[in-house]
Amino acid sequence: MKLKIYLSLTLLVAVLSFAQEKKTEKPTFNQELATSLGADKYGMKPYTIVMLTTGTTKVDDKAKMGELMKGHMTNIGKLADEGKIVVAGPFMEQNKENYRGMFIFNTKSKEEAEQWVKTDPAVQAGIFGYEILPWYGSAALPLYLKYHGEISKENP
Template structure:
């Protein structure tokens, strides 16, 4: 029994000594990094390709304050009702993904984000808006890319 306790004590002392030595080495020597394998180097590239395949081109219309700003309340209301009806129609057809006004009353008045095949189609939809037709709004169109299926909370 005495011999077993001595052997166990020596074994524990050796294990403790090895653990302390290993900890001391890891504190004094900087860890060396292995060069990434070819497979690991391909992973970011593959991820990048996957991410791009999840991207889709939309068309964004920036709606700006136009040259004609009616002062007659009835006319303003008529143009606004037509504008909102046009927005609802485009949304119901699945062509308008998102729309909304800017709230700071600046030159930039709102946006349309279209899910259509071409810039020309987005232009035609924007030009058909009663507020654009009246000159109350003017548009600036840009192709815009976003991840498919992205939604706002």
């Protein structure tokens, strides 16, 4: 019995020390990847965030609103496929700023981000307004899209 307990404790200590070593190991720097993602020496780069706000237009016709939202989602997919949108999504709760959702665009140019957001049918119709903000984040952010398709069973 003592032998089993001793072996179990030894195995547990070995597993925990291996796990601890793995946590503190620094990944090897990959210059090729950093360059391909446009990373600076900190692994970061500038982006532009667009905060979608409640627009001035109200659409009561459910079919028309459905058509606009379908166009909105199609446009997001198109911009993501083109590498322009890195992140997009709605906010889960109403907020005092009337933010409805956000895009993180793969550009540091506010003008370019504005051109891209204006391709959205819901923005064109006035359902959404927007605010544009510069942002600095991980250059690896666009890589999450590569894996998103593997974890989503359905698209909205």
